[in-house]
Amino acid sequence: MKAIRIHEYGDATTLRLEEIPPLVAGDNQLLVRVRDAGVNPIDWKIRQGYSRRVIPVKFPLTIGQDFAGEVVAPRTGIHDFATGDRVFGFADGTYAEYATAPASTLALIPISMDFATAASIPTAGSVALQVIRDAAGARPGMTILIHGAAGGVGSYASQIAQKLGARLIGTASGADIDYLKSIGIAEVIDYQLEHFQERVRGVDAVVDLVGGETLARSYSVVKKGGLLASTVGPIDQSVASRAGIRALLVMMKRSASDLAELARLVQQGAVKPRLALTLDLSQAQQAQELSETGKAQGKVILKVA
Numbered sequence: 001m002k003a004i005r006i007h008e009y010g011d012a013t014t015l016r017l018e019e020i021p022p023l024v025a026g027d028n029q030l031l032v033r034v035r036d037a038g039v040n041p042i043d044w045k046i047r048q049g050y051s052r053r054v055i056p057v058k059f060p061l062t063i064g065q066d067f068a069g070e071v072v073a074p075r076t077g078i079h080d081f082a083t084g085d086r087v088f089g090f091a092d093g094t095y096a097e098y099a100t101a102p103a104s105t106l107a108l109i110p111i112s113m114d115f116a117t118a119a120s121i122p123t124a125g126s127v128a129l130q131v132i133r134d135a136a137g138a139r140p141g142m143t144i145l146i147h148g149a150a151g152g153v154g155s156y157a158s159q160i161a162q163k164l165g166a167r168l169i170g171t172a173s174g175a176d177i178d179y180l181k182s183i184g185i186a187e188v189i190d191y192q193l194e195h196f197q198e199r200v201r202g203v204d205a206v207v208d209l210v211g212g213e214t215l216a217r218s219y220s221v222v223k224k225g226g227l228l229a230s231t232v233g234p235i236d237q238s239v240a241s242r243a244g245i246r247a248l249l250v251m252m253k254r255s256a257s258d259l260a261e262l263a264r265l266v267q268q269g270a271v272k273p274r275l276a277l278t279l280d281l282s283q284a285q286q287a288q289e290l291s292e293t294g295k296a297q298g299k300v301i302l303k304v305a
Contacts, residue, residue: 003096009049038066062093128156140165
Protein backbone atom coordinates (compact mmCIF):
# COMPACT_ATOMS: atom_id res chain seq x y z
CA MET A 1 0.00 0.00 0.00
CA LYS A 2 1.06 3.59 -0.64
CA ALA A 3 1.69 5.95 2.27
CA ILE A 4 3.29 9.31 2.99
CA ARG A 5 5.93 8.82 5.67
CA ILE A 6 8.75 10.66 7.38
CA HIS A 7 11.98 9.08 8.65
CA GLU A 8 13.09 12.11 10.67
CA TYR A 9 11.83 15.50 11.82
CA GLY A 10 12.18 18.32 9.33
CA ASP A 11 10.55 20.49 6.69
CA ALA A 12 8.06 19.34 4.07
CA THR A 13 10.80 17.81 1.93
CA THR A 14 11.04 14.97 4.48
CA LEU A 15 7.65 13.67 3.31
CA ARG A 16 8.09 10.57 1.15
CA LEU A 17 5.57 8.59 -0.87
CA GLU A 18 6.47 4.97 -0.17
CA GLU A 19 5.19 1.46 -0.65
CA ILE A 20 4.73 -0.18 2.76
CA PRO A 21 3.42 -3.55 3.97
CA PRO A 22 -0.36 -4.06 4.36
CA LEU A 23 -1.85 -3.08 7.73
CA VAL A 24 -3.56 -5.41 10.18
CA ALA A 25 -6.09 -3.95 12.60
CA GLY A 26 -5.44 -4.55 16.29
CA ASP A 27 -7.95 -5.45 18.97
CA ASN A 28 -10.99 -3.14 19.01
CA GLN A 29 -9.87 -1.52 15.76
CA LEU A 30 -11.15 -1.38 12.22
CA LEU A 31 -9.17 -1.45 9.01
CA VAL A 32 -10.40 1.36 6.78
CA ARG A 33 -9.75 2.27 3.18
CA VAL A 34 -8.91 5.96 2.98
CA ARG A 35 -10.59 7.85 0.16
CA ASP A 36 -9.72 11.38 1.28
CA ALA A 37 -7.49 12.71 4.05
CA GLY A 38 -7.77 16.12 5.68
CA VAL A 39 -4.62 18.19 6.13
CA ASN A 40 -4.28 19.87 9.54
CA PRO A 41 -1.67 22.06 11.25
CA ILE A 42 -1.05 19.25 13.75
CA ASP A 43 0.25 17.15 10.83
CA TRP A 44 3.12 19.47 9.97
CA LYS A 45 3.75 20.32 13.62
CA ILE A 46 4.34 16.63 14.29
CA ARG A 47 6.53 16.46 11.17
CA GLN A 48 8.63 19.37 12.40
CA GLY A 49 8.96 17.93 15.89
CA TYR A 50 7.09 20.74 17.67
CA SER A 51 4.99 18.20 19.55
CA ARG A 52 7.70 15.62 20.28
CA ARG A 53 7.41 16.04 24.06
CA VAL A 54 3.64 15.64 24.00
CA ILE A 55 3.28 13.24 21.07
CA PRO A 56 6.37 11.00 20.89
CA VAL A 57 6.65 9.10 17.61
CA LYS A 58 8.55 6.17 16.17
CA PHE A 59 10.13 6.46 12.74
CA PRO A 60 9.26 5.81 10.02
CA LEU A 61 5.93 7.54 10.71
CA THR A 62 2.90 7.70 8.44
CA ILE A 63 1.45 11.21 8.70
CA GLY A 64 -2.20 12.24 9.12
CA GLN A 65 -5.17 11.76 11.44
CA ASP A 66 -8.33 12.88 9.58
CA PHE A 67 -9.96 10.77 6.89
CA ALA A 68 -13.10 9.67 5.11
CA GLY A 69 -13.41 6.25 3.55
CA GLU A 70 -14.87 2.79 3.99
CA VAL A 71 -14.66 -0.02 6.51
CA VAL A 72 -12.65 -2.92 5.12
CA ALA A 73 -12.62 -5.28 8.06
CA PRO A 74 -13.98 -4.72 11.57
CA ARG A 75 -12.51 -6.87 14.32
CA THR A 76 -14.61 -9.43 16.16
CA GLY A 77 -16.69 -7.72 18.82
CA ILE A 78 -17.20 -4.43 16.96
CA HIS A 79 -20.90 -4.20 16.20
CA ASP A 80 -21.38 -0.52 15.26
CA PHE A 81 -19.84 -0.83 11.80
CA ALA A 82 -19.97 -3.35 8.98
CA THR A 83 -17.75 -4.00 5.99
CA GLY A 84 -18.42 -1.39 3.32
CA ASP A 85 -19.81 1.28 5.66
CA ARG A 86 -18.83 4.82 4.66
CA VAL A 87 -17.13 6.36 7.69
CA PHE A 88 -15.10 9.40 8.70
CA GLY A 89 -13.14 10.46 11.73
CA PHE A 90 -9.73 9.89 13.27
CA ALA A 91 -7.28 7.13 12.41
CA ASP A 92 -3.56 6.44 12.66
CA GLY A 93 -1.62 7.55 9.58
CA THR A 94 -4.30 8.71 7.16
CA TYR A 95 -1.99 9.93 4.40
CA ALA A 96 -2.19 6.37 3.12
CA GLU A 97 -4.40 3.97 1.20
CA TYR A 98 -5.38 2.17 4.39
CA ALA A 99 -5.39 3.02 8.09
CA THR A 100 -6.51 1.57 11.41
CA ALA A 101 -8.88 3.21 13.86
CA PRO A 102 -10.85 2.40 17.02
CA ALA A 103 -14.62 2.43 16.58
CA SER A 104 -14.83 5.16 19.24
CA THR A 105 -13.28 7.72 16.86
CA LEU A 106 -15.50 7.08 13.82
CA ALA A 107 -18.97 8.01 12.62
CA LEU A 108 -21.06 7.13 9.60
CA ILE A 109 -21.02 9.51 6.64
CA PRO A 110 -24.52 10.72 5.71
CA ILE A 111 -25.69 9.40 2.35
CA SER A 112 -25.75 12.86 0.78
CA MET A 113 -22.21 13.79 1.89
CA ASP A 114 -19.13 13.24 -0.27
CA PHE A 115 -15.79 11.98 1.02
CA ALA A 116 -13.96 15.31 0.69
CA THR A 117 -16.52 17.13 2.83
CA ALA A 118 -16.46 14.39 5.45
CA ALA A 119 -12.65 14.37 5.54
CA SER A 120 -12.63 18.11 6.24
CA ILE A 121 -14.61 17.73 9.47
CA PRO A 122 -12.83 15.69 12.18
CA THR A 123 -10.10 17.83 13.73
CA ALA A 124 -11.25 21.35 12.83
CA GLY A 125 -14.90 20.58 13.46
CA SER A 126 -14.31 18.80 16.76
CA VAL A 127 -12.08 21.57 18.13
CA ALA A 128 -14.65 24.18 17.12
CA LEU A 129 -17.61 22.30 18.58
CA GLN A 130 -15.87 21.67 21.87
CA VAL A 131 -14.52 25.19 22.32
CA ILE A 132 -17.82 26.88 21.38
CA ARG A 133 -20.40 24.50 22.86
CA ASP A 134 -18.53 23.17 25.88
CA ALA A 135 -15.92 25.76 26.86
CA ALA A 136 -17.64 29.01 25.87
CA GLY A 137 -21.17 27.66 26.42
CA ALA A 138 -22.54 29.61 23.45
CA ARG A 139 -26.21 30.54 23.80
CA PRO A 140 -28.65 33.28 22.82
CA GLY A 141 -27.76 36.63 24.35
CA MET A 142 -24.03 35.97 24.54
CA THR A 143 -21.41 37.99 22.69
CA ILE A 144 -18.34 36.05 21.59
CA LEU A 145 -15.19 37.45 19.98
CA ILE A 146 -13.46 34.87 17.80
CA HIS A 147 -9.88 35.42 16.71
CA GLY A 148 -9.04 33.68 13.45
CA ALA A 149 -12.75 33.43 12.72
CA ALA A 150 -12.30 32.45 9.07
CA GLY A 151 -9.59 29.82 9.52
CA GLY A 152 -9.82 26.04 9.59
CA VAL A 153 -11.24 25.87 13.11
CA GLY A 154 -12.61 29.41 13.06
CA SER A 155 -14.93 28.87 10.10
CA TYR A 156 -16.57 25.97 11.95
CA ALA A 157 -16.58 27.83 15.27
CA SER A 158 -18.23 30.90 13.74
CA GLN A 159 -21.04 28.89 12.22
CA ILE A 160 -21.60 26.70 15.27
CA ALA A 161 -21.75 29.74 17.56
CA GLN A 162 -24.35 31.35 15.30
CA LYS A 163 -26.34 28.12 15.24
CA LEU A 164 -26.40 28.22 19.05
CA GLY A 165 -27.68 31.80 18.98
CA ALA A 166 -24.63 33.81 20.05
CA ARG A 167 -23.76 37.25 18.69
CA LEU A 168 -20.36 37.15 17.04
CA ILE A 169 -17.47 39.50 16.44
CA GLY A 170 -14.73 38.06 14.25
CA THR A 171 -11.18 39.13 13.49
CA ALA A 172 -9.81 38.48 10.01
CA SER A 173 -8.14 40.18 7.06
CA GLY A 174 -8.25 40.33 3.28
CA ALA A 175 -10.62 37.99 1.47
CA ASP A 176 -11.50 36.33 4.78
CA ILE A 177 -13.54 39.41 5.69
CA ASP A 178 -15.86 38.85 2.75
CA TYR A 179 -16.10 35.17 3.65
CA LEU A 180 -17.19 35.95 7.22
CA LYS A 181 -19.82 38.38 6.00
CA SER A 182 -21.06 35.73 3.56
CA ILE A 183 -21.81 33.38 6.47
CA GLY A 184 -23.67 36.06 8.40
CA ILE A 185 -21.10 37.67 10.69
CA ALA A 186 -21.99 41.34 10.55
CA GLU A 187 -19.21 42.66 12.79
CA VAL A 188 -15.75 41.86 11.45
CA ILE A 189 -12.55 43.58 12.56
CA ASP A 190 -9.66 43.77 10.10
CA TYR A 191 -6.72 43.06 12.40
CA GLN A 192 -4.28 44.51 9.87
CA LEU A 193 -5.96 47.92 10.06
CA GLU A 194 -7.05 48.26 13.68
CA HIS A 195 -6.56 46.82 17.15
CA PHE A 196 -9.58 44.85 18.27
CA GLN A 197 -9.25 46.06 21.88
CA GLU A 198 -10.00 49.61 20.70
CA ARG A 199 -13.44 48.50 19.48
CA VAL A 200 -14.36 45.62 21.75
CA ARG A 201 -15.16 45.79 25.45
CA GLY A 202 -17.02 43.56 27.89
CA VAL A 203 -17.68 40.49 25.75
CA ASP A 204 -18.92 37.35 27.43
CA ALA A 205 -16.21 35.21 25.90
CA VAL A 206 -13.16 35.34 23.68
CA VAL A 207 -12.27 32.28 21.62
CA ASP A 208 -8.61 32.60 20.63
CA LEU A 209 -7.42 30.50 17.71
CA VAL A 210 -4.32 32.62 17.01
CA GLY A 211 -2.20 32.92 20.16
CA GLY A 212 0.79 35.19 20.69
CA GLU A 213 0.12 38.92 21.05
CA THR A 214 -3.49 38.42 20.02
CA LEU A 215 -4.04 36.20 23.04
CA ALA A 216 -2.10 38.56 25.32
CA ARG A 217 -4.31 41.51 24.35
CA SER A 218 -7.54 39.55 24.79
CA TYR A 219 -7.74 39.36 28.60
CA SER A 220 -8.74 43.01 28.85
CA VAL A 221 -11.78 42.80 26.56
CA VAL A 222 -13.61 40.08 28.51
CA LYS A 223 -16.17 41.20 31.07
CA LYS A 224 -15.62 40.26 34.72
CA GLY A 225 -16.75 36.72 35.24
CA GLY A 226 -16.39 36.01 31.53
CA LEU A 227 -14.21 33.49 29.74
CA LEU A 228 -11.11 33.45 27.59
CA ALA A 229 -10.67 30.10 25.83
CA SER A 230 -7.64 29.41 23.65
CA THR A 231 -6.77 26.40 21.55
CA VAL A 232 -3.13 27.45 21.18
CA GLY A 233 -2.14 29.12 24.47
CA PRO A 234 -0.22 29.49 26.63
CA ILE A 235 -2.68 30.75 29.24
CA ASP A 236 -1.49 33.25 31.86
CA GLN A 237 -3.62 32.53 34.91
CA SER A 238 -2.17 35.45 36.88
CA VAL A 239 -3.35 37.93 34.24
CA ALA A 240 -6.75 36.23 34.09
CA SER A 241 -7.08 36.41 37.87
CA ARG A 242 -6.28 40.13 37.93
CA ALA A 243 -8.87 40.70 35.19
CA GLY A 244 -11.46 38.72 37.13
CA ILE A 245 -12.08 36.23 34.31
CA ARG A 246 -11.70 32.53 33.71
CA ALA A 247 -9.09 31.40 31.20
CA LEU A 248 -8.46 27.93 29.89
CA LEU A 249 -6.59 26.01 27.23
CA VAL A 250 -8.93 23.76 25.25
CA MET A 251 -7.58 20.39 24.15
CA MET A 252 -9.68 18.51 21.61
CA LYS A 253 -11.02 15.08 22.54
CA ARG A 254 -11.81 12.51 19.87
CA SER A 255 -15.50 11.72 20.14
CA ALA A 256 -17.73 9.65 17.87
CA SER A 257 -20.83 11.44 19.17
CA ASP A 258 -19.32 14.84 18.32
CA LEU A 259 -18.47 13.62 14.83
CA ALA A 260 -22.07 12.49 14.37
CA GLU A 261 -23.33 15.87 15.62
CA LEU A 262 -21.05 17.72 13.20
CA ALA A 263 -22.25 15.55 10.33
CA ARG A 264 -25.85 16.42 11.20
CA LEU A 265 -25.07 20.14 11.26
CA VAL A 266 -23.39 19.92 7.86
CA GLN A 267 -26.19 17.81 6.40
CA GLN A 268 -28.77 20.33 7.67
CA GLY A 269 -26.87 23.19 6.06
CA ALA A 270 -26.28 24.89 9.42
CA VAL A 271 -22.53 24.48 8.92
CA LYS A 272 -20.79 24.60 5.55
CA PRO A 273 -17.18 23.36 5.56
CA ARG A 274 -14.79 25.78 3.89
CA LEU A 275 -12.88 23.70 1.36
CA ALA A 276 -9.87 25.21 -0.40
CA LEU A 277 -8.63 22.59 -2.84
CA THR A 278 -8.02 18.88 -3.32
CA LEU A 279 -4.59 17.54 -4.20
CA ASP A 280 -3.34 14.06 -5.00
CA LEU A 281 -1.67 12.02 -2.26
CA SER A 282 1.64 12.44 -4.09
CA GLN A 283 1.30 16.21 -3.55
CA ALA A 284 1.42 15.95 0.25
CA GLN A 285 4.44 18.24 0.40
CA GLN A 286 2.57 21.02 -1.41
CA ALA A 287 -0.51 20.44 0.73
CA GLN A 288 1.39 20.81 3.99
CA GLU A 289 3.26 23.87 2.74
CA LEU A 290 -0.08 25.53 1.93
CA SER A 291 -1.33 24.77 5.42
CA GLU A 292 1.89 25.82 7.10
CA THR A 293 2.13 29.18 5.31
CA GLY A 294 -1.57 29.95 5.69
CA LYS A 295 -1.98 30.44 1.94
CA ALA A 296 -4.94 28.07 1.64
CA GLN A 297 -8.25 29.77 2.32
CA GLY A 298 -10.01 26.73 3.70
CA LYS A 299 -9.29 23.06 4.17
CA VAL A 300 -6.81 21.24 1.94
CA ILE A 301 -7.79 17.66 1.12
CA LEU A 302 -5.58 14.85 -0.15
CA LYS A 303 -7.31 12.55 -2.63
CA VAL A 304 -6.08 9.06 -1.86
CA ALA A 305 -8.37 6.74 -3.84
